Amino acid sequence: MSNNDIIVSLDIGTSKVRAIIGEVNNGTFNIIGVGSADSEGIRKGAIVDIDQTVQSIRSAVDHAERMVGIEISEVYVGISGNHIGLQSSHGVVAVSNEDREIGEEDIERVLKAAEVVALPPDREIIDVVAKQYVVDGLEGIQDPRGMIGVRLEVEAIIITGAKTAIHNLLRCVEKSGLKIKDLVLMSLGAGQLALSKDEKTMGSVLVDIGAGSTTIAIFEGGTMISTSTLPIGGEFVTNDIAYGLRTLTDQAEKVKLKYGCALMADAAPDVTFKVVRIGSNVEKEFNQEDLAAIVEPRVQEIFHLVREEVKRLGYAELPGGYILTGGTVSMPGVLQVAQAELAASVRIAVPDFIGVRDPGYTSGVGILHNVIRSIRVRSGSSANVSNAGNKKTVNRPKASPATNPETAQKPGFIERLKNIFSDFI
Numbered sequence: 001m002s003n004n005d006i007i008v009s010l011d012i013g014t015s016k017v018r019a020i021i022g023e024v025n026n027g028t029f030n031i032i033g034v035g036s037a038d039s040e041g042i043r044k045g046a047i048v049d050i051d052q053t054v055q056s057i058r059s060a061v062d063h064a065e066r067m068v069g070i071e072i073s074e075v076y077v078g079i080s081g082n083h084i085g086l087q088s089s090h091g092v093v094a095v096s097n098e099d100r101e102i103g104e105e106d107i108e109r110v111l112k113a114a115e116v117v118a119l120p121p122d123r124e125i126i127d128v129v130a131k132q133y134v135v136d137g138l139e140g141i142q143d144p145r146g147m148i149g150v151r152l153e154v155e156a157i158i159i160t161g162a163k164t165a166i167h168n169l170l171r172c173v174e175k176s177g178l179k180i181k182d183l184v185l186m187s188l189g190a191g192q193l194a195l196s197k198d199e200k201t202m203g204s205v206l207v208d209i210g211a212g213s214t215t216i217a218i219f220e221g222g223t224m225i226s227t228s229t230l231p232i233g234g235e236f237v238t239n240d241i242a243y244g245l246r247t248l249t250d251q252a253e254k255v256k257l258k259y260g261c262a263l264m265a266d267a268a269p270d271v272t273f274k275v276v277r278i279g280s281n282v283e284k285e286f287n288q289e290d291l292a293a294i295v296e297p298r299v300q301e302i303f304h305l306v307r308e309e310v311k312r313l314g315y316a317e318l319p320g321g322y323i324l325t326g327g328t329v330s331m332p333g334v335l336q337v338a339q340a341e342l343a344a345s346v347r348i349a350v351p352d353f354i355g356v357r358d359p360g361y362t363s364g365v366g367i368l369h370n371v372i373r374s375i376r377v378r379s380g381s382s383a384n385v386s387n388a389g390n391k392k393t394v395n396r397p398k399a400s401p402a403t404n405p406e407t408a409q410k411p412g413f414i415e416r417l418k419n420i421f422s423d424f425i
Helices: 050-068 104-114 163-175 186-194 197-202 234-245 249-259 288-313 334-342 359-374 405-409 413-424
Strands: 005-012 016-025 028-038 074-079 085-094 123-135 138-141 151-162 179-185 204-209 214-220 223-230 272-276 283-287 322-325 346-348 384-388 391-395
Touching (some): 005 050, 016 050, 016 359, 028 050, 028 359, 050 163, 085 104, 085 223, 104 123, 104 151, 123 163, 123 179, 123 223, 151 223, 179 186, 186 204, 186 223, 186 359, 197 204, 223 288, 234 249, 234 288, 283 288, 288 334, 322 334, 322 359
Parallel strands (some): 074 179, 322 346
Antiparallel strands (some): 005 016, 016 028, 085 151, 123 138, 123 151, 204 214, 214 223, 272 283, 384 391
16 A cells, blocks of 8 residues: 555544545545444534543544554544535636746635635634636636636635634544644535536535434535535434333434334334333333334424525525435435425435445545545655554655645645634633
């Protein structure tokens, strides 16, 4: 693996923390390691206990390291939550080269110009996503590198987040002993991975149903144009089961994963299971129909809220329909309930990589997919791998700011992180 590029994503969710190791080899991308740990210290997608979150991150990273036999030192961290905001921006610069050929430096400068927007003091820019470039009035350009022009413009989406939420996330990852390469908006990465080119262009809704929250991302014109987070998810289904069957939450979660069905019509009356009732050691037997009678109304409610939120955002009728992802949608019957409730075309997105063929991994793999799209992996670039006991340590050589593709894509990111910490330390 000494000639390969290793990249690692960290998806910190309400129920699970996942570390996914990707390998880029001669232009092909593969998942070579996955680490997962139960998430502690996260409620409804927000960090509520730093020490518990740090422990969960370490457990997931250790799991991934043992699978592949390398030591992880740098990660790309996914961020999400109801504090995320989007706003349009416009940047204009003059092409700097004497021969008027647009280069990497011009792209960097025009994106930096687009970052100059008025922001409240409690918010921070996470990313700048170019919708289109305009060269001397010619619109609809996706990559102007190598073109000849005098004036370069960009129509961009500025992704912002709350400083406190960003700071707490960064603090957890750094206390875990990891270096943060960059922050990636999870719904943006998942959308780039899960949606086809036509779905992103014509308009579609990506619905990521996690344990503690449901994230809605609207894609149109090739990029994400709106996002929203609902404080409801798979945990609510688990709690309903715990109340309905009068059992412990841990047992309710196990029953949901093993026997859960979101559609009464598909539930089997002959599939039975036993649970221990709260307040006694007595076991009571239930069947899958009993379980579906509890689960179906809550799943219907989730999709009803999704439909109302999309309507509120002003995108009720999009040709691409709805694309579902997240751990909760892997339950049998969810797709049928969604189709009935949303009254539109609905499909479930699953990453097409060995070892992560589950909707719950879409965000984590999407982070890696977004990184590969945004930075050009130079031919011949490699991760420095040094033996450390039975493990290998992955440390990339530091590039100068002018040539580092990460800083070229998001100028001033490190400086912005320093500013965040200066506000709190």
